[in-house]
Amino acid sequence: MVRKLYELAHSRAGDKGDVLMLSLIPYEEGMYEALRERVTADRVELHLKHIVKGEVTRYEMPNIAALQFVCQGALLGGVTTSPGMDTHGKTLSYALLEMEVDL
Amino acid sequence: MLRIGSGAGFSGDRLEPAVELAEKGKLDYLVLECLAERTIALAQKRKKSDAAMGYDPLLEKRIRSLLPVLKQNNVRLITNMGAANPLGGAKKIIEIADELGLHVKVAAVTGDDVLPYILKKCDSLEFKPRLSENVSILSANAYMGASTIVPAIETGADVIITGRVADPSLFLAPMIHHFGWSTSDYELMGKGTVIGHLLECGGQLTGGFFADPGKKDVGGLAHLGFPLAEVQPDGSALLTKLPGTGGALTLRTVKEQLLYEVMDPSSYITPDVIADFTTVSLREDGNDRIVVTGGSGKERPSELKVSIGYDAGFLGEGEITYAGENAVGRAELAGAVIQERLQDCYEELTVDYIGITSAHRGSFSYEGIPYEVRLRVAGKTYEREKAKRIGEEVEALYTNGPAGGGGARKYLNEVIGIVSAMVPMDIVEAELQVMEVKPNGA
Numbered sequence: 001m002v003r004k005l006y007e008l009a010h011s012r013a014g015d016k017g018d019v020l021m022l023s024l025i026p027y028e029e030g031m032y033e034a035l036r037e038r039v040t041a042d043r044v045e046l047h048l049k050h051i052v053k054g055e056v057t058r059y060e061m062p063n064i065a066a067l068q069f070v071c072q073g074a075l076l077g078g079v080t081t082s083p084g085m086d087t088h089g090k091t092l093s094y095a096l097l098e099m100e101v102d103l
Numbered sequence: 104m105l106r107i108g109s110g111a112g113f114s115g116d117r118l119e120p121a122v123e124l125a126e127k128g129k130l131d132y133l134v135l136e137c138l139a140e141r142t143i144a145l146a147q148k149r150k151k152s153d154a155a156m157g158y159d160p161l162l163e164k165r166i167r168s169l170l171p172v173l174k175q176n177n178v179r180l181i182t183n184m185g186a187a188n189p190l191g192g193a194k195k196i197i198e199i200a201d202e203l204g205l206h207v208k209v210a211a212v213t214g215d216d217v218l219p220y221i222l223k224k225c226d227s228l229e230f231k232p233r234l235s236e237n238v239s240i241l242s243a244n245a246y247m248g249a250s251t252i253v254p255a256i257e258t259g260a261d262v263i264i265t266g267r268v269a270d271p272s273l274f275l276a277p278m279i280h281h282f283g284w285s286t287s288d289y290e291l292m293g294k295g296t297v298i299g300h301l302l303e304c305g306g307q308l309t310g311g312f313f314a315d316p317g318k319k320d321v322g323g324l325a326h327l328g329f330p331l332a333e334v335q336p337d338g339s340a341l342l343t344k345l346p347g348t349g350g351a352l353t354l355r356t357v358k359e360q361l362l363y364e365v366m367d368p369s370s371y372i373t374p375d376v377i378a379d380f381t382t383v384s385l386r387e388d389g390n391d392r393i394v395v396t397g398g399s400g401k402e403r404p405s406e407l408k409v410s411i412g413y414d415a416g417f418l419g420e421g422e423i424t425y426a427g428e429n430a431v432g433r434a435e436l437a438g439a440v441i442q443e444r445l446q447d448c449y450e451e452l453t454v455d456y457i458g459i460t461s462a463h464r465g466s467f468s469y470e471g472i473p474y475e476v477r478l479r480v481a482g483k484t485y486e487r488e489k490a491k492r493i494g495e496e497v498e499a500l501y502t503n504g505p506a507g508g509g510g511a512r513k514y515l516n517e518v519i520g521i522v523s524a525m526v527p528m529d530i531v532e533a534e535l536q537v538m539e540v541k542p543n544g545a
Contacts, residue, residue, distance in 0.1 A: 010319060010355065014313065014364030015520070017232070023362035025128050025355065050466040063264040063381055063397070064358050070366050080141045081415050081520045083481040087459040095463045 002100050009035060011093035020052065020074035020089045023097045024067040032065035038101040042077045044069050045099065069096070105281045105297075107274055108178075108331040110169075111135040112305030114142050118168055120306065120329040120348075125172040127345050128331050132277045133173065135165065135182035135451065136270050136303045143267055144519045146187035147242035157263075158192030159184035161434030166199050166262075173261065173476025181252065181273050185264040187242065189213050190536060191262050191373065197540045204542040205280075211262035212251055214533040215267040215465070217409055217526065218243040230522040234413065241519065242412040245526060251287050251533035252276035258537050267410065269373040274332075279349065282336045290374035293400020294338030297383055301360050305329045308342065308360045309391075310350035323349020327360075336454050339396040341388065353390040372464030374407055374528075376400035408526040416519035418483050419490030421497025422457070423504075423511040426475035431459070433505040434476045434495055440504055441480050444496055448489065449482040477510075483518060491515050 005011075005024070008031055014021040022038060026032050040057040048056070054072025061068060075089045076082040084090070108130045110121025115147060125133050129200040148159025159165075162184045173180055180454035185192040186353035200207035208223050221228065221243035221329035232242075253276050255263040265273070275295040284291045301308055307329040328348020333341040344352055361380060365371055366379040377400060384397045421441075425434040438454045445452060455461035457477035459468070480497050484490050493515020501511060 006318075010315075012359040012363055014362075015178055016364060016366065017523075019366065021362070021364060021366065023359060025358045025362075041197075048466070050464050061362070061381060063383055064354075064361065064385060066358055066362060068362050068365060068368055079522070081483070081518055083418060083451070083483055085455055085457065085463075085479060091462040095466060098467045101174065 001103050003103050004097065005039070005099045005101060006046050006097035009097070011092040011096050013091070015075055015079055015088050018073055018075050018078040020071040020092055022041060022069045022071065022093055024069065024096065026065060029065040032062065034103060035101070036060060039067060039099065041069065043099070044096065048074070051095060052096060105278060105334045106331060107277060107302065107334060109136070109302040109305050109308070109329055111165070112303065112307055113137065113139060114119045114161065116305055118165060119461070120327065122168055122172055123345060123348065124329055125169055125176060125178050126330060130176070130178045130360035132179050132181055133283070134181065134273045134302070135184060136273055137161070138183040138186055138267065140410050141412065141519050143186050143244050143410070144242040144521070148210050148413065150187045150191070155191050157188030158187060158195065162192055162195060163199065166196050170200060170205060171203060175319060179260070180262045181277065182263070183265045183268055183273060185211060185266045187216070187266065189264050189266045193538055196262055196264065197538050201540045206541045207262065208537065208539040209258045209262045210255035210258045211536045211538070212247070212255050212263065212265040212268070212533055213536070214251065214531055215247050215265070217245050217531060220526065220530055221409060221524070223318065223412060228524045230411065231526050232522055234522050239414045243409050245373055245407045245409045245531045247407070247531060247533055248272045249276040249279055250375070253280050256272055256280040258535070260537060264390070269375070270303040270334060271296045271373055272375055273393050274299030274302050275375055278334055278475045284314045286375065286489055287505050289400040291338045291403055293378040295377040296371065296373055296376055296400065297342045297380060297398035298332050298334060298395060300358065302330055302332055303509070304360060304363065306350065307363065308356060309344045309352050310356055313351070313356050313359060319355070320390045321351045330429065335377055337467060338398070339394065342395060343392055352393055354385055354393065357385055357393050362516065372404060374403060376403050404503040405528060407528050407531055408462045409526050411522050411524060413520050413522065415482055415518040416485040417487050418481060418516045418518050419493035420479065420481040420514040421494035421511065422477055423478045423497055423500050423508045424455050424475060424477045425505070427507065430474065430476050431456070431472060434478045436505045437500050437508060438480070439477050440500070441496055442503070445493065448492070449484055451482065451544055453478040453481040477527060
């Protein structure tokens with residue numbers, strides 16, 4: 001069954017320079033393993049290809065049942081010099097949650 | 104046990120939650136974190152035009168409302184509102200205390216300003232990202248650690264004001280002082296840094312920046328209460344907020360904040376420690392109560408990070424809205440007209456359609472056509488007049504563009520870029536200055 005990440009997990013975006021960090025936190029901790037298998041760094045890189053220009057690295061946090069994606073070159077240069085609308089990339093957590101996974 | 108409240112998560116944060124915390128939180132310390140990367144470069148500019156300025160623009164307002172409450176409840180304040188001028192900020196606080204007839208001692212921590220060193224070493228330093236030649240550097244501030252704040256606490260000052268320090272260090276310093284922790288006990292430095300990191304963004308821990316109606320509901324968001332921590336000598340803590348305030352402090356809000364702005368969670372680098380967040384455990388202990396245990400750390404890096412602000416020219420922006428039948432078509436025509444009128448004038452012109460492409464760059468869309476859409480045009484240039492022209496051209500769409508454009512706005516802002524570099528720890532020397540004022544006749 002295809003489910004949107006939005007239904008299964010929540011996320012907060014952070015930024016450091018041109019790097020975007022996106023957490024992915026399942027509502028049910030029991031869903032962590034299923035998301036860990038499906039939401040890989042490669043899949044996120046593909047999903048955000050129009051936004052993230054560099055590499056995506058994934059960090060696993062089994063201690064709190066959460067994943068962290070660190071995306072290089074994602075913020076049009078970063079908060080201080082970006083000509084974009086959302087210079088911090090604060091809204092981009094919801095771009096990640098647009099991804100669909102097959103459960 | 105030590106009670107620390109978090110009264111501000113950024114320079115423009117709301118004032119009331121801090122006052123409420125100081126009043127009812129039975130706090131030992133209130134911390135106000137008010138300094139973003141770019142803020143200090145802007146503050147440096149203000150200091151250049153008036154040597155007494157350069158501290159946080161909201162300092163006066165915050166201190167005026169907080170100082171009497173802090174004194175009354177015996178709560179000490181630690182803040183980085185000194186920005187580019189901690190001494191100037193301290194003088195202002197003394198001035199306010201004098202006006203209010205309060206006995207107040209202020210300790211100012213300086214030494215983070217390393218601009219002369221950076222200018223001298225400019226050619227040999229590695230800037231990240233790279234800095235093109237002939238840019239004008241405005242500010243350079245080293246991230247100092249908790250060990251530079253502890254001596255200020257030891258003076259017994261009511262208010263400790265700093266410039267650039269690492270955000271979690273503002274919280275770690277009172278823990279080191281209170282519990283007598285050794286700054287080379289990296290296990291404890293790591294645990295304290297976890298707590299500081301969780302607290303540093305104020306309401307972001309207690310349900311701010313979290314609510315999503317129907318999915319992640321947060322009660323009483325309008326009256327959001329800020330967090331406080333009851334820290335134990337072993338570096339564990341209970342996170343909570345004042346009863347009767349709005350918001351929510353749950354495993355979910357704490358998880359979001361634990362990962363906020365974190366690159367590698369096993370190596371969160373500060374001047375105090377390389378903290379490991381992968382060993383943190385969270386446990387719910389009743390309503391709005393989360394217990395944090397675990398967390399650890401390794402020896403701190405031998406270099407300090409310096410944040411360097413440079414003049415990056417101007418950003419000109421213009422916006423105008425179209426609504427109703429064929430709104431998108433008219434907005435797109437407007438965008439094309441602007442591009443034709445301004446082409447060749449700017450290296451890069453950003454054309455966004457707010458409601459369709461502005462936030463996620465057109466990556467995703469939902470079925471259906473938006474009823475209204477707002478055109479936004481933006482461009483950067485080193486020439487002020489040229490940057491201004493973007494907004495002027497968008498405004499001129501009123502009489503020179505497609506039908507029914509309304510609500511045009513134009514903006515012109517100075518752009519300050521930030522790069523970072525690493526410097527040896529020993530070039531940064533923290534200094535401490537203490538000032539005191541007593542009511543007349545006391």
